[in-house]
Amino acid sequence: MLGAATPLAAQAAEFVSIKGNAVNVRAQPSTRAPVQWELDQGYPLRVQQKKGRWLKVADFEATLGWVYAPLTEHTPHRIVTASRARLRAGPGTGQRILATLAGNEIVRTLTTRGGWVQVQRSNGQRGWVAKRLTWGW
Template identity: 60%
Template sequence: MASCAAALAVALPLSLSVAHAADFVSIKGRVVNVREKPTTGSDTLWELASGYPLQVSARRGQWLRVRDHEAPLGWVFAPLTSKEPHRVVTARTANLREKPGTSSRVLGRLEQNEIVRTLGERGSWARVRRDGGQTGWVAKRLTWGW
């Protein structure tokens, strides 16, 4: 019984940290500044386009400390973010397919750093929509986000 309690005591904090780490947002609006510090007077480090997915690592008031698939980026003002799921293509190119699966017809090619809106998921595949409205399926391993 004591070993079960010890295992639970270890597993519970791990599951909480994983849940916290999985907190994602995306950029709302055309272009949003990512700042060095959580204040509008701070230097702008990056400018991110609409829909760009970000993982939240910390919160300070209405500011979010964020990272992308490559590295920590800085701070973004929370009201300029959204909970609409998006993905960024991390592979050089990715096939946009009619159905989930590598044997499905290719509808088009997604380019590296292209941002797509996530419409749903099925296993290791994500159903996405491009800016122009084209929808299809992409292998999640070729993208980052949620």
């Protein structure tokens, strides 16, 4: 049926990432609301709701609160959710290990291939990590 509203569960999830350094997540969509969290550049978030220029967001663990939309961007990032993850030269466990990513490290997503994601670290180093050890887009 054309023009019908699509149930929320059927819609693709919208993600954003933090654009600036040290962006505040607030309890309510207002600059006067208490700060719940402070997030670093690139931190990936799932948008749950929009209210004016504010976004209600969640991360891989839970709902965080509200962030001012102009402080976000649509550049894909992932966060390492495992305690550590191996950064490899190619997509596969047989590939050479380049480095170890720390838990909660934020990396920029370059491309995906099956269960693997090619990422770039803040120092510019590139490699592949198992998608299941990360969260984001």
